[in-house]
Amino acid sequence: MRTSALSPKTSLYFCLMVFAFSFFLWLVGDRALSLPINLPVSSLMAFFPLVTACIFAYGKEKGQGVRSLFKRVIDFSPIRRKAWFFPALLLMPAALFVSYLFMSLMDYPLPEPELHLPMIPVFFAVFIIGAVGEEVGWMAFVVDPLQQRWSALTTGIVCGAIWAVWHIVPFIQAGHDVAWIVWHGVVTVFLRIIIVWIYNNTGHSVLMAILFHASANVGFFLFPNYGSHYDPMVTAFVLAAIVGIIVFLWGYRTLSAYRYVH
Numbered sequence: 385m386r387t388s389a390l391s392p393k394t395s396l397y398f399c400l401m402v403f404a405f406s407f408f409l410w411l412v413g414d415r416a417l418s419l420p421i422n423l424p425v426s427s428l429m430a431f432f433p434l435v436t437a438c439i440f441a442y443g444k445e446k447g448q449g450v451r452s453l454f455k456r457v458i459d460f461s462p463i464r465r466k467a468w469f470f471p472a473l474l475l476m477p478a479a480l481f482v483s484y485l486f487m488s489l490m491d492y493p494l495p496e497p498e499l500h501l502p503m504i505p506v507f508f509a510v511f512i513i514g515a516v517g518e519e520v521g522w523m524a525f526v527v528d529p530l531q532q533r534w535s536a537l538t539t540g541i542v543c544g545a546i547w548a549v550w551h552i553v554p555f556i557q558a559g560h561d562v563a564w565i566v567w568h569g570v571v572t573v574f575l576r577i578i579i580v581w582i583y584n585n586t587g588h589s590v591l592m593a594i595l596f597h598a599s600a601n602v603g604f605f606l607f608p609n610y611g612s613h614y615d616p617m618v619t620a621f622v623l624a625a626i627v628g629i630i631v632f633l634w635g636y637r638t639l640s641a642y643r644y645v646h
Contacts, residue, residue, distance in 0.1 A: 390529040398436055398525040399546055405432040410553040424557040429550075430514040433521025440525060453520055457594065462587025472582055472592045476575075476600035479626060480607050483619045492615070497608035507602050515597035519579075522547065523590050527580060536580050537636035544576030545569075567616035574623035575600060577639075581630050584640040 406429040441449030463469075487494055522543060530539040548569035555565045579593050586592045604614055635641045 390525065392529050392533055394440070395526045395529045398440060398521065401436045401439070402432050402521065403550065405429070405436065406550065406553075410557075424554050426554040426557055427514075429554070431517035433519075433525075434517045437521035437525055453524060456524070456590040457516055457520060459589070459591060462589045463592060464587060465585075468582060468586045468592060469595070471578075472586075472595040473599045475578065475626070476596065477603040477607070479622050480603040480614075480619065483615070483622050484608060486618050486622070487613070487615060490618075492613070494613050495609055500606065504602060504606060507606060508598055511598040511601040512594065514601070515594040519590055519593040519597055522576075523579075523583060523588075523593050527583065528588070531580075531584075535637045536584055536639040537577065537631060540577035540580040540639075541573055543580070544573030547576055548572040564616060567620050570620040571616045571623060574620065574627050577627050578623075578630065581634060581639040584638055585634075 406426075409426045409429045412425065437453055438450050441453050443449075445452070484494070484497070526543045526546070527539055530542060534542070551572065552565060552569075555568065560568070575597075579596055582592050582596055583589060607614075630639060633643055635643065
């Protein structure tokens with residue numbers, strides 16, 4: 385289905401339905417999942433954007449609409465330049481590594497990093513599933529329609545803000561304080577802008593959005609030690625610099641018009 389032809393009003397209805405579904409998990413979701421990382425049961429709401437997208441797609445084009453959504457998850461064909469796999473998979477771990485270096489220079493009480501290498505593919509597989517649950521919906525029913533009306537940068541900010549608000553209750557249930565939630569909200573907006581940048585430069589590949597989302601979550605939860613010393617304020621400043629460079633080089637309108645291409 386052509387999600388770019390959907391109206392911003394569809395995006396509004398989509399978001400309202402995602403929040404409505406999530407509300408029921410928020411009511412019972414303060415229990416922790418049986419994982420070494422700090423995730424409440426309410427984090428399972430990650431699948432509601434996909435569920436909602438399937439409902440909308442079925443209502444518009446029946447089974448064909450649903451099949452076309454899932455096809456985008458595994459479709460490599462829009463990705464003409466394979467070099468984009470590097471930022472999709474490595475940009476966020478690199479940003480978190482820089483954050484760790486800054487924290488070390490600022491004399492944060494940090495432990496020695498323990499990279500549990502055997503856990504990386506395990507967590508990546510888990511977070512890939514969660515990223516599929518989110519990105520199919522956010523990209524198809526929020527980012528695509530909004531980009532028909534607004535610039536790519538504005539779309540990233542709006543979608544990122546919605547994304548951040550949607551996560552507030554699970555973050556409270558995970559025991560984070562207000563400052564942490566606010567700063568991670570800022571991080572979330574920057575992440576969505578970066579996702580839109582990668583998405584627009586890879587032929588609107590949902591697969592690339594999924595890979596970046598999963599790699600970001602792996603970075604958050606494995607570095608330095610299952611996310612124990614992650615400081616979103618420091619990471620927000622690192623990502624602000626990255627987003628600033630992206631906007632300068634690729635332009636705010638599409639985030640895909642590289643200024644030094646002749």
